[in-house]
Amino acid sequence: MTDPIALTATLLRCETVTPAEGGALEALAAILSEAGFACTRADRNGTPNLFARWGPKGAARSFGFNGHTDVVPVGDEAAWTHPPFGAEVTGDWMYGRGATDMKSGVAAFVAAAVDIVQTAPPKGAIILAITGDEEGPATDGTIALLDWMAAHGEAMDVCLVGEPTSQAEIGDMIKIGRRGSMTAFFTVHGKQGHSAYLDRALNPMPALAMLAHRLSSHVLDEGTDHFDPSTLAITTIDTGNPATNVIPASTRMTANLRFNDTHTGASLADWLRAEADAVAGQTGTRIEMEVKVSGEAFLTPPGPLSDLVAQAVTAETGRVPVLSTSGGTSDARFVRAHCPVVEFGLVGHRMHQVDERVRLQDITDLKRIYTRILTDYFAA
Numbered sequence: 001m002t003d004p005i006a007l008t009a010t011l012l013r014c015e016t017v018t019p020a021e022g023g024a025l026e027a028l029a030a031i032l033s034e035a036g037f038a039c040t041r042a043d044r045n046g047t048p049n050l051f052a053r054w055g056p057k058g059a060a061r062s063f064g065f066n067g068h069t070d071v072v073p074v075g076d077e078a079a080w081t082h083p084p085f086g087a088e089v090t091g092d093w094m095y096g097r098g099a100t101d102m103k104s105g106v107a108a109f110v111a112a113a114v115d116i117v118q119t120a121p122p123k124g125a126i127i128l129a130i131t132g133d134e135e136g137p138a139t140d141g142t143i144a145l146l147d148w149m150a151a152h153g154e155a156m157d158v159c160l161v162g163e164p165t166s167q168a169e170i171g172d173m174i175k176i177g178r179r180g181s182m183t184a185f186f187t188v189h190g191k192q193g194h195s196a197y198l199d200r201a202l203n204p205m206p207a208l209a210m211l212a213h214r215l216s217s218h219v220l221d222e223g224t225d226h227f228d229p230s231t232l233a234i235t236t237i238d239t240g241n242p243a244t245n246v247i248p249a250s251t252r253m254t255a256n257l258r259f260n261d262t263h264t265g266a267s268l269a270d271w272l273r274a275e276a277d278a279v280a281g282q283t284g285t286r287i288e289m290e291v292k293v294s295g296e297a298f299l300t301p302p303g304p305l306s307d308l309v310a311q312a313v314t315a316e317t318g319r320v321p322v323l324s325t326s327g328g329t330s331d332a333r334f335v336r337a338h339c340p341v342v343e344f345g346l347v348g349h350r351m352h353q354v355d356e357r358v359r360l361q362d363i364t365d366l367k368r369i370y371t372r373i374l375t376d377y378f379a380a
Contacts, residue, residue: 083096
């Protein structure tokens with residue numbers, strides 16, 4: 001049987017800060033190829049991506065896993081008590097950058113898939129789409145894999161993204177959707193002048209303060225059956241004015257929005273533009289705005305896929321998982337346009353931290369859950 005702990009250690013020793021491949025996808029391709037998976041590198045613009053399929057192309061039933069091997073930077077390496085790419089084990093824990101997010105998740109679903117096809121070959125196809133660009137721009141990672149699949153006639157009927165979704169214990173939460181995420185960048189232009197002669201200048205600061213108040217005090221919605229209320233946070237205001245007696249010519253502000261499925265990025269951009277225009281009209285300033293939408297809100301309604309995962313979790317752990325849409329974004333936001341998708345994985349509160357670590361038993365438990373999910377899916 002494939003040991004997911006040993007595979008996690010192999011992946012952790014690969015230095016894969018986005019978008020470095022570091023040998024991780026090569027190691028996975030070797031394991032999967034030996035088990036009979038057809039493996040293809042679908043790299044794009046220097047981003048490493050691996051597509052692997054066991055079973056016939058165009059099979060009547062196909063189950064997909066999606067995940068990533070890239071990690072965020074280590075930060076201050078001197079603050080780590082274990083080497084960030086050492087995969088050292090102390091007691092019940094394995095340490096390393098990506099231990100939680102999400103090399104252990106990838107190891108668990110690869111190990112489950114390899115064992116299933118070797119011990120109880122399913123009637124259908126198992127597809128693994130693994131990228132090296134989830135923690136970075138995410139423009140040439142899972143998107144590139146999905147583009148490659150479309151161009152080559154490959155498809156998943158359903159997909160499980162192995163991100164860490166559990167909160168306190170493995171199996172207590174499944175993600176069935178995610179809020180949308182967007183960032184708005186405002187630049188308010190006035191007229192520079194001496195602070196003693198207000199009539200000769202046009203101060204952009206009061207206009208920015210007015211805009212910040214209008215945006216942050218506005219109630220976007222009250223939430224939905226599956227989503228919390230949408231939020232807007234002012235994340236930075238920058239003027240860069242070292243003088244105390246000079247009214248600046250311009251000032252900048254950034255706002256980040258997390259929104260539910262009552263909105264789209266376009267509808268919120270229209271609202272933001274209208275608010276900025278209103279403030280500009282009242283103050284005589286000129287306000288530029290740029291918007292970046294990282295992902296739209298989506299929901300996979302509770303049904304066969306979430307039931308399949310929840311029943312496997314309960315059978316293996318005794319826990320009844322909560323169906324949630326909380327948290328930030330993930331590559332599920334791209335997969336959702338391809339097929340129904342849910343997310344399920346390890347406890348995630350140690351992700352991106354110094355001394356990131358994973359409990360060894362959790363890796364084994366996760367593989368067992370993924371194995372049951374595959375078994376039950378192809379038995380249906």
